[in-house]
Amino acid sequence: MNSDRPVLEAKELTKQFSGFVALKDFSVQIPKGSITAVIGPNGAGKSTFFHLVTGLHAPTSGKVLHNGEDMTALPPSQRVSRGIARTFQGVRLFPAMTVLENVLVACRGQGRGGVGNALFRPRAFRRAERQRIEWAYSCLSFVSPSLYRRANELAFHLPYGEQRRVELARALATQPEVLILDEPAAGLSQVERKELSSFLERIAARGITVVLIEHDMRLVMSLAERVVVLNHGVKIAEGSPAEVRQDPQVIASYLGTSGFEQAPVGTVDGAPGLREGDRYAVAP
Ligand SMILES: Nc1ncnc2c1ncn2[C@@H]1O[C@H](COP(=O)(O)OP(=O)(O)OP(=O)(O)O)[C@@H](O)[C@H]1O
Ligand SMILES: [Mg+2]
Structure with a gap:
């Protein structure tokens, strides 16, 4: 057994909806026990990626591997049995x-x-x-x-x-072996976000791999070891938080030139990829 093998892997995943490409040739490897954040503007294809991993949608092309085994054709229930658990963008x-x-x-x-x-x-x-x-x-x-x-x-x-x-x-x-969370901090207060962050650290300390979509950049940058950035269905960057926050393409399409750290609480300032009212900034 190769312990370096990723617990989850997407291989050239593409998803089209009636000709519209929501995700294009997306490949990523999620290391076991890591906390990985998937970020990007609204409509970038983040939730679509999660739906493909959890089996809610079938890809147009490409594969999803779990511990090296192809699970692209498995129904959602069998993926849960294999240790892939998720929460949705809204409460369900x-x-x-x-x-x-x-x-x-x-x-x-x-x-x-x-x-x-x-x-x-x-x-x-x-x-x-x-x-x-x-x-x-x-x-x-x-x-x-x-x-x-x-x-x-x-x-x-x-x-x-x-x-x-x-x-x-x-x-x-x-x-679960892998916990997949779609915007878990959306709508939470500042105190609740801190609690969520320490909860996810406790989870990861137990060896559970965490993959989350989040618009709260403070939370992402303090929590995630690896960040993957999507824009218009395409991966534009991947790396440590420090690498990603300096990436010119990420700054241009999502984080903004002023930098999210300076973004006033409760606003979308400094994030030109987002619209007014989008769930981006830290909650008041
Ligand atoms: N079932 C569907 N039918 C048609 N188009 C869809 C469907 N699901 C998603 N899309 C489109 O695919 C694109 C990507 O959607 P997705 O939900 O993955 O974005 P997202 O990155 O999660 O955005 P957000 O941050 O707003 O949640 C969007 O343009 C969306 O309108
Ligand atoms: Mg989404």
Whole structure:
């Protein structure tokens, strides 16, 4: 086994929607245990890349490899079983379920549940159910003690920031090898962003690979080891945060000449690739 082998690899991925090319010949290697950020202006193809990795969309051409194996043809559920978990750009919880139930739906792999055991091995079934519930609680408490306390509340009663945390707990409940997060900081307060950042560091310290799309450049530059930049469906830069922030093409298309560090909080100043109101700057 080659330990340097990337945990995830995209090989010349292209995605067209009715002739429109959302992603073009995109190749990238994601090292195991790393935190990689995918950045770029709105419509650059970032979410499209995530949809191709997680199987929500099939590529027009190209391949997605997991630990060197081609998984391009696998349905999303099998990719989850292989350890690829994700959250979406917007909250996607079951609002009429409790927090705990939202996490439990992701715990299928825990214990020996199923109808067969429920009917013929009720003790094994109950034990499996207990294991699932304990696992769901431990995922909730790993993400946040406050979530653990609110486990029996309906998900839609929770404030937005807490709902996003439930999504993280649900992704963790699948025991991922790779956690794929589409704009996890969008809509969060400054305090919540700091908590998210330290949570992701804790995740990575446990050997889970993190790939995130983010418009909050402070968060990206302080957290990510590697940054990949997309623009109009094409990779225009890749490297360390320091390398990418000095790249003339990245500055021209996304970060701006004044530099994001000087961008006033809550505005899109210094980011000419973005429109007024886009989720870019650090939240107030
Ligand atoms: N299902 C679809 N059908 C047609 N066009 C699509 C579809 N999904 C995405 N696109 C287009 O592909 C392009 C890339 O979209 P994508 O969602 O990947 O961008 P993004 O980089 O995630 O942007 P944002 O930062 O706004 O989320 C956009 O022009 C978008 O309108
Ligand atoms: Mg997107």
